[in-house]
Amino acid sequence: MNLLTSWLFDPTNWSGTGGIPQRLVEHLWYTALALAIAIVIGFPLGALVGHTKRGGFVLVGAANVLRALPTVGVLTLVVLLAGIGLVPPIAALTLLAIPPIMAGAYAGIQAVEPVVVDAARGVGMTEREVLFQVEIPNAMPLIFGGVRSAALQVVATATIAAYVGLGGLGRYVFDGLALHDYPQMAGGAILVAVLAVLVELVLTGVQRLVVSPGLRPVRTSGGTQR
Amino acid sequence: MTWVFDHLGLLGDLTVTHVYLSVLPVVLGLIIAIPLGWAASRWRPARAFLLTVSGLLYTIPSLALIVILPAIISTKTLDPVNVIITLTVYTIALLVRSIADALSAVPPTIVAAATAIGYRPFKRFLGVEFPLAIPVVVAGLRVAMVSNISLVSVGALIGIAGYGQLFTNGFQLQFVTEIVTGIVATLLLALVADLVLQLIGRLVTPWTRVGR
Numbered sequence: 097m098n099l100l101t102s103w104l105f106d107p108t109n110w111s112g113t114g115g116i117p118q119r120l121v122e123h124l125w126y127t128a129l130a131l132a133i134a135i136v137i138g139f140p141l142g143a144l145v146g147h148t149k150r151g152g153f154v155l156v157g158a159a160n161v162l163r164a165l166p167t168v169g170v171l172t173l174v175v176l177l178a179g180i181g182l183v184p185p186i187a188a189l190t191l192l193a194i195p196p197i198m199a200g201a202y203a204g205i206q207a208v209e210p211v212v213v214d215a216a217r218g219v220g221m222t223e224r225e226v227l228f229q230v231e232i233p234n235a236m237p238l239i240f241g242g243v244r245s246a247a248l249q250v251v252a253t254a255t256i257a258a259y260v261g262l263g264g265l266g267r268y269v270f271d272g273l274a275l276h277d278y279p280q281m282a283g284g285a286i287l288v289a290v291l292a293v294l295v296e297l298v299l300t301g302v303q304r305l306v307v308s309p310g311l312r313p314v315r316t317s318g319g320t321q322r
Numbered sequence: 323m324t325w326v327f328d329h330l331g332l333l334g335d336l337t338v339t340h341v342y343l344s345v346l347p348v349v350l351g352l353i354i355a356i357p358l359g360w361a362a363s364r365w366r367p368a369r370a371f372l373l374t375v376s377g378l379l380y381t382i383p384s385l386a387l388i389v390i391l392p393a394i395i396s397t398k399t400l401d402p403v404n405v406i407i408t409l410t411v412y413t414i415a416l417l418v419r420s421i422a423d424a425l426s427a428v429p430p431t432i433v434a435a436a437t438a439i440g441y442r443p444f445k446r447f448l449g450v451e452f453p454l455a456i457p458v459v460v461a462g463l464r465v466a467m468v469s470n471i472s473l474v475s476v477g478a479l480i481g482i483a484g485y486g487q488l489f490t491n492g493f494q495l496q497f498v499t500e501i502v503t504g505i506v507a508t509l510l511l512a513l514v515a516d517l518v519l520q521l522i523g524r525l526v527t528p529w530t531r532v533g534r
Contacts, residue, residue, distance in 0.1 A: 099393040164468050164512035166475040168486055169505040172493035176501065252383030259479050260493075269389060273480055278392075278399060285389035289382045296381045 103272075103279035104286060114267070116287065122263035123291065126254045130186050131247055134193030139239075142201025146235070147227050155202055159195040167192050167253055175260045185257035192253055193246035200242015204235025236307045244299045251295050255288050265291065325499045333507065340484040340511065343405050343477070344470040348463060350406075351413025358414065359421025360447065369422060376415035384408055384473045388480065405477045412473075413466040420462035424455035457530065460523035464516055471512045475504075485511070 103109060110116050145155045167188050174184035208231050216230040232239070258266030268284025271277070326333070362369040387408045392399050395407075428451050436450040478486025488504030491497075524531075 100390065160468075161509070164472060164509055166472045166485070166489070166505060166508045168475045168479060169489045169501055169508065172489045173498065173501045173505065175493065176496055176498050248381060252385070255383060255385050256476070256479060266385075269385065270479070281389050281399075282393055285383075285386035289386040289390070292381050292383050292386075293378065 099279055100282045100286060101279075103268075103277070104283035109283070119263055119265050119267055120287070120291070123251070123254050123265045123288075126182075126185060126189065126257055126262075126264055127247070127251045127295075130189035130250050130254070131193055131243075133186070133190045134197050134246060134250075135243065137190070138194040138197035139201050142198040142242075143205055143227065143232065146202040146205030147223075147231060149206060152202065152206065155198065159199045162191060162195045165191060168256060168259075171256060171260060180261050182262070184260055185254070185262055188256075189250050189253060193250050196242045196245040196249070198242075200238050200240075200245070201235070204238030204242075205231045207238070208234045233308055234311065237303075237311060240299075240303045240306060244296070244303065247299060248292060248296055251292050252288065255284075326503055333503070336483065336485055336487060337507070337511070340471070340474055340508075343402060343474045343482075343484055344409065344467070345515075347406055347409035347413050347470055348467055350410045351417055351466065352459075352463065354410070355414045355417035355421055356452070358418045359425060362418060362422035363425035372418055373422070376418050379411055380415040384412070385476050385479065387411065388477060388482075400481050402477075402482055405474065405482055409470045409473060413470065416466050416469075417459070417462045420458050421455060424458035425451055427458075428454050453527070456527050457523065460519060464519050467515045467519055468512050471508060471515060475508060 112118075142155065145151045170191055171184055171188040174187045178184060178187075205227075212230060212234065213226060216226045221229065254264050255266035255269060257264045258270045265284050265287045268287070269281050272279070272281030272284060358372055362372045388404045389399075391397065391404045391407060392401070397403050432454070433446070433451065436446045441450060474482075474484045475486035475489060478484060478490045485504045485508050488500050488507070492500030492504065
């Protein structure tokens, strides 16, 4: 076990340039940026298709192709085309995050009880009001499930940004590999794993806050998981 | 395209490795997940425990697990076994839930009818309950298969063979064709694997198409 912890608990690794706090902030910055862009692109698309009930087949097909896209391939390709910088990893991570967000928004809104939507139209709501005040709040468990799943994949995969010369916790994995320094590699890997679990816990908490209490009893015994 | 035709041998080798590293974990994962899913569908405490553990395991990033495993089970750092175990763990984590849910969804009347005509619990599971759960299991397997195929490429970053090598090599040589070939090959493999699984799913559940 010393192999796993000797580097991790060495205080000199916890401060200064290239220290764990700095790498952690970089890692979270890539994650947040990619996730934000993916939400801006994926959520409206999924919501629109879910609301109009048109093009669902195309959307699900597109999401599946994107899901099968190898992130490492996209990353290296964009580096060769656009050069080293923030663009390649963010592009690759955004493509990774779009499918679950888009599919979650689509599935959630599409599955809102037609009776509820009809009632909303019946009391005189405009289409915009139906979408924002009825469909989106009712679809929140699935929408948020998609975002959570995307966040988890992005925080795990942001590790590979270091492969093309950027920072983040992946730095330790690839530096350790290059230097044949296993404790450093393992330390980086453990940090990424702990971060992923923490992100999952925080988002589970946030989900409780954003999902209307009125929807809670509807949850089946297993809850919304991937 | 000339590069592709000049390197068909290499592509063939990488395809074999990639298929082996992504399919074997799915098979192993299915074999292990069936009894676990069965246990989770039978006993509430087992369900709570198994689903919590699978959720947690599924949260751990693949690259991290591949790197940490050698220290836990004393394998070599670049041993493909680390990839196989990691992907098997993910497959189990994914399938336990779907198998448990599918088995719980079998109507009690059907189970009661099977018991009434003389099925013992074990034969009833193999002959009645599990077959009815197959469509959901196949759906789970398809997700596991596609995600395994794309995760094997991640292993290339720390030196494990497969299509991922086309990415790392193409990156080092600044050779776009090789990377594009790798991406297309991965997408094709995912597509073929998905079609094969759907086909197997149809073949083993002929009753779903009767009486339409």
